[in-house]
Amino acid sequence: MSDSHANEHSSDGGAAQRKQIWKVFIILSILTAFEFLIAFTLPSGTLKVAIFVGMTIIKAFYIVGEFMHLKHEAKSLIWAILIPCIFVVWLLLALMLEGGSIFQLR
């Protein structure tokens, strides 16, 4: 039986899609386990923070892209969601610098 989303499904009854879901789950689990490993092995510093931020962005990519299906939406919707996030990056940079400045002045 088909529904309004029939176009997204192949004839195998969604088996390929379920396989993809479990694949993403395994990727997320491995990344989280790897984060734990890093947390206890690397000395704290810029490299450690950079690795954590990088892995978090990869995890976010898989959750938003596959679980929330954004990767398979119309291009205009993808950009409508991603572009506003630039403001978050701006706020992050601005307030990090500000925090460092407060530290200097304290």
Next chain:
Amino acid sequence: MAATTTTTGTVKPRMWMGGIEPMKASYGKLMMWFFLISDTFTFSALLVSYGLVRFSFPSFVGTAKEFVFSPAYWPIPEKVYEAVPFLHGIELPLVFVGIMTFILIFSSVTMVLAVEAGHRMDQNSVEKYMLWTILGGFTFLGCQAWEWAHFIHGTESGSVVREIVNGAWIEKTIYGANLTENQYGPPAFADFFFFITGFHGTHVFSGVILNILIFYRSATGFYDRRGHYEMVEKVGLYWHFVDLVWVFVFTFFYLV
């Protein structure tokens, strides 16, 4: 299964009441996405202000072994979150929060499986996976409640702090944390803990309520009669977003 006629949205573009649907998404899904982007800003504001205050305090210099709690510098997270239920007195840094992370990721997986089952109009699978998702949500909330209780009550020995009261230095022992006192570090650290994990926990709670509603409506055959399970998809978006926020909270609050 309901004898609904199939709506083939594949050939001609689907319509909203005013015309062709923009961005090839239904009204409800599009509005959920725009709600989520606004919620992203709220969480970003909380996490970025955590970063601001974190950077305005000195870091602890030295190895993790030498670390002691003090309001003079920001604490190392693995020293703050090291307790696990039923294992009193054993130092297991970040283990409990790791378990919570896996519970939430797993409930996200069962949610996306429910969405997938909804596409196939498979009512039994939708019910099964929604129940797993609800269970995961409640487990996470339970874990968070325990973590809060532990954080508030503190360690057995507490921390000795010196502070000025009425112009004189006094020394006292603080156990745990509230909004004004904190045994683990600066009071701002505890404030952010309560606000950020609390705001996220509130989102998880409302997500569980929505999931229960979706489970009830699919169990009573409501979506089957309606002819599609798009509501599962919309609530699924919200649930994945809650998981996504936790990924960021986990990194920036517990790891960095």
